Amino acid sequence: MAMIFTPKPTPVVEIAGTDDTFPVNRIYCVGLNYRDHVVEFGSDPDEVDPVFFMKPADAIVANGVDVPYPPKTNNFHYEIELVLAIGKQAIKISADQAEDHIYGYAVGNDLTRRDLQMEMKELGMPWDTSKGFDKSATITAIHKASDIGHPKEGRIWLSVNGEIQQDSNINKMIANINQIVAKLSELYTLEPGDLIYTGTPSGIGPVIRGDIMEAGIDGIDTLINKVV
16 A cells, blocks of 8 residues: 655754754643743632643744744734653653653744634633644754753743843743653653643733744753744
């Protein structure tokens, strides 16, 4: 038997300091994982647990590549996030085992059609159309944990056209890196090639065509993408 059409190439992310690439399997995302962002959404952080959702692997956009303003929205938002790259299969692991399964780290932007998200939330329906659209996951090169360690703190920030909009620290995540990996490994079989966008701090807001989003996490990298 033969395939009836040629499949698309596997999406990949650069690996810093090498000529190698990281083939992307799945993209998991964490919502409501910073206390100030939960408050920003009008909820009590003591009563809200982080939530999980997904983006398609081909939503990946490399550092420096322009992002098209997506259709069916008038409220297109940025969300700066720490990204984990999984390098070893994980099934029902404990939090203290999580770092053994993390290949490296990157800076990512969980782009969002906010108006569609709010509409779906009001209807009690899934967020898929607001999160999993084309070109919705920008990312820097992956920096190997063997080179930079496993970051526990560091400034996380994002600016639009040079003006800071988000400014926090990754140590303010509600569920930390290890807890996120452990929890996801209970819900799914995590595989090499999986990426995990770990949530965003407060300061989310809209961008329009022509805006330049620059974002970074201390000790990892800086991400720049223009909206076109």
